[in-house]
Amino acid sequence: MSEIIECIPNVSEGKNQDVINKIIENLKQTGVKLLDVSSDPDHNRTVITFVGDRTTVLEGAFTVAKSAVELIDLRNHKGTHPRMGAVDVIPFVPIKRITMEETVELSKTLAKRIGEELKIPVYLYAESATKEERKALPNIRQGEFEGFFEKIKDPNWAPDFGPNEVHPTAGVVAVGAREFLIAYNIYLNTKDVSIAEKIAKSIRESSGGLRFIQAKGMYIEEKGLAQVSMNVLNYKKAPLYRVFEIVKMEAERYGVNIVESELVGLMPLKAILDSLAFYLRFPKLTSESIIEMKIYE
Amino acid sequence: MSEIIECIPNVSEGKNQDVINKIIENLKQTGVKLLDVSSDPDHNRTVITFVGDRTTVLEGAFTVAKSAVELIDLRNHKGTHPRMGAVDVIPFVPIKRITMEETVELSKTLAKRIGEELKIPVYLYAESATKEERKALPNIRQGEFEGFFEKIKDPNWAPDFGPNEVHPTAGVVAVGAREFLIAYNIYLNTKDVSIAEKIAKSIRESSGGLRFIQAKGMYIEEKGLAQVSMNVLNYKKAPLYRVFEIVKMEAERYGVNIVESELVGLMPLKAILDSLAFYLRFPKLTSESIIEMKIYE
Numbered sequence: 353m354s355e356i357i358e359c360i361p362n363v364s365e366g367k368n369q370d371v372i373n374k375i376i377e378n379l380k381q382t383g384v385k386l387l388d389v390s391s392d393p394d395h396n397r398t399v400i401t402f403v404g405d406r407t408t409v410l411e412g413a414f415t416v417a418k419s420a421v422e423l424i425d426l427r428n429h430k431g432t433h434p435r436m437g438a439v440d441v442i443p444f445v446p447i448k449r450i451t452m453e454e455t456v457e458l459s460k461t462l463a464k465r466i467g468e469e470l471k472i473p474v475y476l477y478a479e480s481a482t483k484e485e486r487k488a489l490p491n492i493r494q495g496e497f498e499g500f501f502e503k504i505k506d507p508n509w510a511p512d513f514g515p516n517e518v519h520p521t522a523g524v525v526a527v528g529a530r531e532f533l534i535a536y537n538i539y540l541n542t543k544d545v546s547i548a549e550k551i552a553k554s555i556r557e558s559s560g561g562l563r564f565i566q567a568k569g570m571y572i573e574e575k576g577l578a579q580v581s582m583n584v585l586n587y588k589k590a591p592l593y594r595v596f597e598i599v600k601m602e603a604e605r606y607g608v609n610i611v612e613s614e615l616v617g618l619m620p621l622k623a624i625l626d627s628l629a630f631y632l633r634f635p636k637l638t639s640e641s642i643i644e645m646k647i648y649e
Numbered sequence: 650m651s652e653i654i655e656c657i658p659n660v661s662e663g664k665n666q667d668v669i670n671k672i673i674e675n676l677k678q679t680g681v682k683l684l685d686v687s688s689d690p691d692h693n694r695t696v697i698t699f700v701g702d703r704t705t706v707l708e709g710a711f712t713v714a715k716s717a718v719e720l721i722d723l724r725n726h727k728g729t730h731p732r733m734g735a736v737d738v739i740p741f742v743p744i745k746r747i748t749m750e751e752t753v754e755l756s757k758t759l760a761k762r763i764g765e766e767l768k769i770p771v772y773l774y775a776e777s778a779t780k781e782e783r784k785a786l787p788n789i790r791q792g793e794f795e796g797f798f799e800k801i802k803d804p805n806w807a808p809d810f811g812p813n814e815v816h817p818t819a820g821v822v823a824v825g826a827r828e829f830l831i832a833y834n835i836y837l838n839t840k841d842v843s844i845a846e847k848i849a850k851s852i853r854e855s856s857g858g859l860r861f862i863q864a865k866g867m868y869i870e871e872k873g874l875a876q877v878s879m880n881v882l883n884y885k886k887a888p889l890y891r892v893f894e895i896v897k898m899e900a901e902r903y904g905v906n907i908v909e910s911e912l913v914g915l916m917p918l919k920a921i922l923d924s925l926a927f928y929l930r931f932p933k934l935t936s937e938s939i940i941e942m943k944i945y946e
Contacts, residue, residue: 618940643915646684648945
């Protein structure tokens with residue numbers, strides 16, 4: 353099997369099932385493997401997750417963009433989630449046998465094609481960003497669809513591809529490559545959320561902790577336990593075992609233990625292997641060691 | 650898709666790359682899916698792993714046996730791993746859509762064919778064993794190639810198939826069906842093999858340690874380190890983390906540390922998940938959490 357890239361386009365329709373179905377039907381014809389479709393009526397937004405090799409995923413992403421431009425009119429769009437385009441953002445994530453650099457290239461190929469063929473201004477973001485202030489999506493999206501008709505006139509906000517004019521019904525779009533994001537939570541054997549908050553502060557980047565870690569303390573009613581709730585923005589540079597062991601160390605300081613940890617959503621196999629390699633001192637532990645991976649490939 | 654059976658013949662050549670290559674070339678022509686070839690020059694042994702359906706895997710196993718008999722002369726064989734045959738042991742493991750009973754039948758078909766066509770005495774072992782004392786491979790292998798010329802005269806050690814005489818250059822072979830076996834080694838930061846031997850004794854079932862663990866102490870020339878060399882016969886009941894932590898604990902008693910651990914061959918994904926679940930206190934860690942497994946499903 354060839355490389356695997358994940359693509360997670362967000363389109364600005366979360367209510368009209370006919371529109372969503374048409375987008376998905378068109379996508380399916382490109383040969384990608386569809387993993388998930390999550391529509392949120394309040395956000396009025398649908399998050400589509402699919403995978404494929406370079407050619408397929410590129411075709412799939414373009415097809416979603418094209419369908420969204422044809423079927424969604426942002427002038428009528430209302431929802432709680434900020435948005436700037438009919439297809440709002442298209443992230444690519446390298447999963448297997450592809451580097452971040454190659455994934456950035458892939459995102460640029462799509463950005464160029466969307467700009468030329470669909471006549472939408474395209475902003476490269478995340479790892480693909482051409483300027484520092486375009487790395488974070490909220491920076492680009494600021495002002496949203498309605499504000500972009502002015503924002504685009506600022507030379508600092510000239511698009512990376514496509515026309516220098518906002519598409520009248522489809523707005524603008526952000527396209528880029530990023531690392532897989534792991535949503536990882538650790539429960540403590542205490543109800544005291546202030547302890548979880550202190551631990552979160554010690555581990556998160558914004559307070560001087562580990563790079564690539566966002567963290568906050570929460571109280572989880574359902575379990576009756578405090579939780580350190582985290583986003584691991586780069587699991588290769590901030591591996592799960594290190595996050596776990598630091599949380600454990602800081603928890604001990606307050607006489608508290610870790611009850612259990614959990615994932616929200618999915619994680620790549622490499623995140624698991626890297627962490628077990630630490631514990632078992634197993635430098636050569638890779639997916640090559642796993643019989644299922646050998647059989648399916 | 651039809652059934653998947655794994656076959657892991659061990660041949661007594663781990664140095665001469667020409668011989669190993671010829672065996673693998675012949676095997677490839679049978680249409681099996683080759684998963685791994687691990688040669689160990691110190692053991693002077695190669696572990697070959699392949700999968701296929703009943704017909705293919707049977708043909709592959711017979712071809713490896715035939716090639717080994719033709720190319721390997723045990724009279725000249727030296728290595729740190731005990732051995733009794735040019736093809737020393739041929740295990741079959743049910744992976745998918747096949748029962749253990751059917752896998753036992755498959756092993757008997759191969760055993761009969763090897764006995765008749767290659768004129769080698771064949772001992773059925775593990776789940777295929779016809780007597781209690783033939784279940785454990787070390788029992789059969791005791792005395793090794795050199796000792797078998799006497800051992801075979803004992804009516805208790807009459808082979809299950811093939812002639813009642815040891816093959817002059819290829820010895821004898823064990824064939825059988827078993828559960829997935831993990832060959833797991835742990836290196837210590839010492840050259841003192843007696844420490845590895847003491848640790849092996851503390852962890853293996855035969856000396857009163859963990860059930861489903863076979864272990865011995867070895868000195869690995871290549872690394873200049875002592876090694877606890879283990880077979881995990883049931884990774885569900887004797888998980889890797891427990892094996893690792895007990896070895897670590899016993900090593901500390903002698904002022905010795907674990908340098909690294911390694912696998913010979915492959916392991917099932919579940920073995921990895923079960924161990925990481927222990928370290929990260931992650932009770933819900935399953936293959937459902939892994940994006941690659943969603944992709945291959």
